[in-house]
Amino acid sequence: MFNPEELKQDFPILSRQINGQSLVYLDNAATSQKPQVVIDAISHYYQTSNANVHRGVHALSDESTKLWETSRATIATFFGANPGELILTRNTTEAINGVAYGWADHHLSASDVILTTPMEHHSDLVVWQQVCQRTGAELRFLEVDETGRLKIEQLEEIFAHSDIKLISLGLVSNTLGTRNPVEKIVKIARKLRPEVKILLDGAQAAPHLPLDFHELDCDFFAFSGHKMLGPMGIGGLLVKQDLLESKAFQPWLFGGGMIATVEREKTEFAEDLADRFTAGTPDVASTVGLAAACRYLQQLGMKEVAQHDQELVQYALEKLTQISEVTLIGPVYALPAQPLDRVGSVAFIYQGVHAHDVAQILDSQGVAVRSGHHCTMPLHTQFNWQATVRASFQVYNSQADIDKLVAALAKVKAVFGM
Amino acid sequence: MSDLYQAVLLDELKHPQHKQSLPDPDSVARAVNVSCGDDLTVYLKFSSDQTILDIGWQGNGCAIAQVTMSLLSAHIQGKRVKDVMALTQSDLENLIGIKQISLGRVKCLMLGLEAVQRAIQKTKK
Numbered sequence: 164m165f166n167p168e169e170l171k172q173d174f175p176i177l178s179r180q181i182n183g184q185s186l187v188y189l190d191n192a193a194t195s196q197k198p199q200v201v202i203d204a205i206s207h208y209y210q211t212s213n214a215n216v217h218r219g220v221h222a223l224s225d226e227s228t229k230l231w232e233t234s235r236a237t238i239a240t241f242f243g244a245n246p247g248e249l250i251l252t253r254n255t256t257e258a259i260n261g262v263a264y265g266w267a268d269h270h271l272s273a274s275d276v277i278l279t280t281p282m283e284h285h286s287d288l289v290v291w292q293q294v295c296q297r298t299g300a301e302l303r304f305l306e307v308d309e310t311g312r313l314k315i316e317q318l319e320e321i322f323a324h325s326d327i328k329l330i331s332l333g334l335v336s337n338t339l340g341t342r343n344p345v346e347k348i349v350k351i352a353r354k355l356r357p358e359v360k361i362l363l364d365g366a367q368a369a370p371h372l373p374l375d376f377h378e379l380d381c382d383f384f385a386f387s388g389h390k391m392l393g394p395m396g397i398g399g400l401l402v403k404q405d406l407l408e409s410k411a412f413q414p415w416l417f418g419g420g421m422i423a424t425v426e427r428e429k430t431e432f433a434e435d436l437a438d439r440f441t442a443g444t445p446d447v448a449s450t451v452g453l454a455a456a457c458r459y460l461q462q463l464g465m466k467e468v469a470q471h472d473q474e475l476v477q478y479a480l481e482k483l484t485q486i487s488e489v490t491l492i493g494p495v496y497a498l499p500a501q502p503l504d505r506v507g508s509v510a511f512i513y514q515g516v517h518a519h520d521v522a523q524i525l526d527s528q529g530v531a532v533r534s535g536h537h538c539t540m541p542l543h544t545q546f547n548w549q550a551t552v553r554a555s556f557q558v559y560n561s562q563a564d565i566d567k568l569v570a571a572l573a574k575v576k577a578v579f580g581m
Numbered sequence: 582m583s584d585l586y587q588a589v590l591l592d593e594l595k596h597p598q599h600k601q602s603l604p605d606p607d608s609v610a611r612a613v614n615v616s617c618g619d620d621l622t623v624y625l626k627f628s629s630d631q632t633i634l635d636i637g638w639q640g641n642g643c644a645i646a647q648v649t650m651s652l653l654s655a656h657i658q659g660k661r662v663k664d665v666m667a668l669t670q671s672d673l674e675n676l677i678g679i680k681q682i683s684l685g686r687v688k689c690l691m692l693g694l695e696a697v698q699r700a701i702q703k704t705k706k
Contacts, residue, residue, distance in 0.1 A: 517643035
């Protein structure tokens, strides 16, 4: 098992002082910090290998192409997918939009239903609202209970009354931290309607859990590189091979690189799957950087990463429940005979003090957290939370960081004279 | 930060000025900060000589939004509408005694003024 305090040495930014205090970075669900190996991989690429891929015969272009392809393979393998199943995007949002334009727009029409949940990040909600406007399909919700868990017992009933064509939900909620029972949902969906398509938003799961795209048995899986120690501006969409080969899933960006032959009036798209979905010059440097991040996580071991996260979540919940002004949101206690279904973050309301004021005072103590609605406005509206404070974790966070968070929260009480 | 939550501001937060709705206002406007759910509603009464006769406000928000709203209310009562429309971010920073508020809090600072100016604009239409 790795030592998080030692890992801090790998992340140059973590040695910064903020407001005269050592930085305690607990805003990882928004974006993670980057280890030196990722920063080096990007700058090394530009220093030694930069050239456009595919379209050159010279040595640098060849080198760049090889780097791009091996990096793609590293990223795909990290998720248990074939390299051909990986479409590189800027981030999760762009990946989900890809499913909207590449699949939903071609296959959905009035009377079809898209099923999602009220705990989705706006990136997995607004996109479907737009698809519904374009296609006439209807958006329905698998509801969330008071503990922040999906009412999965209602799923069969919803299936009985709706022509569900697509299910789209997050594997882990960015606000509640809930680790949704997607395996059960996929199983029920496949049994009741084998042709239903399933998209998992993996943005908050990818940094913390060992994942296997084929075992998850979803059709689409979206993720962001920057939340898993990689650079900003690179993420991906995994699409099941048969959907790609049957051409049920189609390119949604058109132009150079994704073609086989182009005539004046029409174009044949490339047969090679990686090419067909890569229109224009790809971000090779960021791809190389993300591959370096995947290797870094693999060296730590994703099982160990997941265990470390569980220890932090449990410790944070234990400490925060002892503060009487703090009301936690999302799962706090495990369901009977099950491990706690919470991953990556703890969010809370501090009684009597606005979340922004809490975050500001924590910042004065060097503790970086996020405050606001975390891009889940419907969830906040449903439970009548004006704004919440969220502390979220990464491999370099330790129990000492959570102790500093708790100590900084005492300052909130002191300042507001409660 | 010590600036931001100095005792006087917190005192203002606990005893906000003009925090009530006005009966029979000449104009009402609301401003919302979508990023944090802050929500202020301003009630104005005008005199015939284009000054603010009375102001009231209600709503929720962080300390910065509420304290600024409170101090702004006291500040603009009796002021000419034209001068209130000309108020800027730096005027509000002076009002609450904060130099160069952080980028993430500018919207909190400006929310009350936004509602006030919106209420004034409404009457001009």
